[in-house]
Amino acid sequence: MGKVAIKANGLVKWFGEGDTKTTAVKSVSFEANFGELLYIVGPSGSGKTTLLSMISGVLKPNEGSVIVEGNDIWKMKSDEIADLRLNKIGFVFQDYHLFPRLTTVENVAIPLILKKMDWDESLSISLDYLEIVGLQNRAQLQPFKLSGGEQQRVAIARAIAGHPDILILDEPTASLDGDTGRKIVEFVKTKILNADRCVIIVTHDSRIYEYADSIMKMEDGKVIGFERNSVNII
Amino acid sequence: MIKQFRGILKIAFKLLVNDKSKFIALLVGITFAVFLMIMMMSMFSGMLARSAAPVFNIGAKIWVMDPAVNNATSSIPMPDYVLSNAKSINGVKYAVPIYFGNALVKLKSGAYQAVNVVGLDDATLFGRPELIAGKIEDIYAENAFFVVKDSEFRKLESPSIGAQFEINDHRGVIVGVAKVASSGLFGVPTLYTTRHRAITYIPTTRFTTSFVLIEPKRESDIPFIQKQIKKLGYQALTKAEFVEKISDFYTYQTGMGMNVLMMTAISFIVGLSISGQTFYTFILENLERFGALKAIGAKSHELISMILFQASFTALLGYGLGVGLASGLMMLARLRLPSYASQVTYTNLTFAFVMVLIIAGVSSYIGVRKVLQIQPFDIFRG
Ligand SMILES: Nc1ncnc2c1ncn2[C@@H]1O[C@H](COP(=O)(O)OP(=O)(O)OP(=O)(O)O)[C@@H](O)[C@H]1O
Ligand SMILES: [Mg+2]
Numbered sequence: 001m002g003k004v005a006i007k008a009n010g011l012v013k014w015f016g017e018g019d020t021k022t023t024a025v026k027s028v029s030f031e032a033n034f035g036e037l038l039y040i041v042g043p044s045g046s047g048k049t050t051l052l053s054m055i056s057g058v059l060k061p062n063e064g065s066v067i068v069e070g071n072d073i074w075k076m077k078s079d080e081i082a083d084l085r086l087n088k089i090g091f092v093f094q095d096y097h098l099f100p101r102l103t104t105v106e107n108v109a110i111p112l113i114l115k116k117m118d119w120d121e122s123l124s125i126s127l128d129y130l131e132i133v134g135l136q137n138r139a140q141l142q143p144f145k146l147s148g149g150e151q152q153r154v155a156i157a158r159a160i161a162g163h164p165d166i167l168i169l170d171e172p173t174a175s176l177d178g179d180t181g182r183k184i185v186e187f188v189k190t191k192i193l194n195a196d197r198c199v200i201i202v203t204h205d206s207r208i209y210e211y212a213d214s215i216m217k218m219e220d221g222k223v224i225g226f227e228r229n230s231v232n233i234i
Numbered sequence: 235m236i237k238q239f240r241g242i243l244k245i246a247f248k249l250l251v252n253d254k255s256k257f258i259a260l261l262v263g264i265t266f267a268v269f270l271m272i273m274m275m276s277m278f279s280g281m282l283a284r285s286a287a288p289v290f291n292i293g294a295k296i297w298v299m300d301p302a303v304n305n306a307t308s309s310i311p312m313p314d315y316v317l318s319n320a321k322s323i324n325g326v327k328y329a330v331p332i333y334f335g336n337a338l339v340k341l342k343s344g345a346y347q348a349v350n351v352v353g354l355d356d357a358t359l360f361g362r363p364e365l366i367a368g369k370i371e372d373i374y375a376e377n378a379f380f381v382v383k384d385s386e387f388r389k390l391e392s393p394s395i396g397a398q399f400e401i402n403d404h405r406g407v408i409v410g411v412a413k414v415a416s417s418g419l420f421g422v423p424t425l426y427t428t429r430h431r432a433i434t435y436i437p438t439t440r441f442t443t444s445f446v447l448i449e450p451k452r453e454s455d456i457p458f459i460q461k462q463i464k465k466l467g468y469q470a471l472t473k474a475e476f477v478e479k480i481s482d483f484y485t486y487q488t489g490m491g492m493n494v495l496m497m498t499a500i501s502f503i504v505g506l507s508i509s510g511q512t513f514y515t516f517i518l519e520n521l522e523r524f525g526a527l528k529a530i531g532a533k534s535h536e537l538i539s540m541i542l543f544q545a546s547f548t549a550l551l552g553y554g555l556g557v558g559l560a561s562g563l564m565m566l567a568r569l570r571l572p573s574y575a576s577q578v579t580y581t582n583l584t585f586a587f588v589m590v591l592i593i594a595g596v597s598s599y600i601g602v603r604k605v606l607q608i609q610p611f612d613i614f615r616g
Contacts, residue, residue, distance in 0.1 A: 086531025101252035113241035
């Protein structure tokens with residue numbers, strides 16, 4: 001087991017006030033390590049996306065702290081958190097959020113361009129990442145011309161192009177058929193994950209559980225089970 | 235700084251330009267607004283410049299007039315003592331009368347045509363035009379007139395020296411053709427003759443001095459001369475002051491200025507609403523993209539710079555197109571209508587530019603507010 005990548009301490013998040021107040025995450029603590037593929041699983045509405053947002057510096061918790069590679073992120077300024085997201089964390093959003101007005105390779109280049117890398121250089125690096133996900137021949141197409149699985153792979157290429165230490169994927173297989181979903185996760189496990197990376201996947205797709213190193217199970221905003229190196233906990 | 239932003243500005247550019255229909259709608263809105271504003275204002279400047287044409291053409295340094303006069307072509311005749319008093323003011327080099335009147339000319343074809351008649355002081359011919367044909371002394375010949383070769387020249391059937399016509403039942407003959415600095419507003423040709431002949435041929439009131447033109451000895455004498463004329467109950471204006479008075483008259487007292495102002499304001503509002511609205515829709519449609527950029531790690535000032543860039547790029551391009559379109563149309567109009575008055579001035583261009591900047595500013599303000607509000611968390615939740 002590698003060093004700690006993300007450490008969450010007593011995270012609490014609620015929405016609304018008074019009668020409409022719902023507590024989405026109720027005192028969640030856990031650690032995710034480098035070299036680990038961690039699943040966060042649980043039924044819909046159990047607080048997975050909310051938790052993910054808090055540990056990646058997107059949503060401020062009401063209580064608790066998040067330590068990313070030793071930085072207490074919610075004590076940082078918003079621009080510093082943005083820099084941390086840009087440099088250390090790669091995202092694959094649930095519905096990809098690719099830019100239809102840009103070509104596939106330009107989409108992949110976005111984190112590099114945000115890092116102020118030269119345009120041509122970021123495009124040529126992005127081409128390498130498209131090759132990693134097997135889509136170099138789609139580089140000049142607009143993303144909406146690609147199939148769902150291909151778009152997912154473009155989103156993954158974009159997430160890893162900035163060379164993040166931590167990769168976060170929210171429901172990466174939700175809109176894919178079983179076979180494609182498995183291939184994507186297998187690809188992440190074998191090609192993306194390494195000893196210096198931590199990959200967190202949020203899912204409720206039991207077809208892909210076999211690839212997990214650890215599985216954290218949530219229900220109603222709470223962690224109800226945490227298993228390392230197990231394939232058969234559910 | 236620029237280099238640092240170049241990449242994200244390029245993204246901003248592609249997001250904008252690759253959304254062709256919206257980009258075109260934005261451009262059309264701004265181009266249309268600029269075009270209308272420039273056209274309206276140019277028409278107005280053209281008219282103002284022309285309304286003061288006699289003042290430029292005569293070229294006197296000081297004009298003495300009845301205080302109620304606000305326009306060179308409709309003067310109020312002054313009694314003779316104004317002239318004699320003006321002559322005796324200290325600092326006056328010379329003072330001469332000039333007569334402006336209107337008459338009907340019957341052309342050789344039998345057609346009638348209204349004309350302006352300028353009667354020059356018989357002794358000095360002060361305010362005389364520059365001739366392109368004929369000799370200045372010929373103005374003293376019998377029934378002699380100069381015709382001005384301006385854009386209205388054709389209305390007198392383009393006469394040459396020797397051409398004859400009837401003016402208020404008197405015989406008239408062209409003895410010279412004059413060049414003109416600036417054409418008048420009312421589309422009426424101009425004839426020059428001596429003041430004496432003018433008031434003989436044209437029915438006049440008791441007084442026949444439309445203006446007294448004064449040449450001061452030194453520039454520094456002007457304020458004193460003005461004071462002395464004021465004591466007589468009349469007004470002495472420098473050339474610039476008179477031009478301004480005429481412009482003010484057309485701008486504020488004839489409804490023309492108000493109309494132009496309203497049209498310009500409407501063009502501005504139409505442009506602002508079309509482009510503001512389209513830009514807002516553009517931002518709304520791209521809100522998710524901005525949210526995704528934010529989630530990936532773009533900072534607020536980077537998103538702001540993207541929006542400012544998109545707004546100002548469209549605004550500047552639309553401005554250029556609008557100015558080009560307006561100037562092109564005016565050039566075309568001038569080819570077909572020699573007397574077409576519109577003129578594009580730097581003031582008009584600057585004004586339209588400021589208006590476009592306001593349009594861009596308002597649009598980006600709305601866009602920036604919207605984009606700063608968006609939470610990357612909403613992107614996460616899909
Ligand atoms: N902005 C918000 N305002 C109010 N309630 C919210 C907000 N965001 C989330 N919630 C609530 O918090 C709870 C957890 O939501 P969350 O999206 O984290 O669940 P999830 O586990 O990701 O579900 P799914 O599997 O359906 O994506 C839900 O009850 C949801 O309605
Ligand atoms: Mg979710």
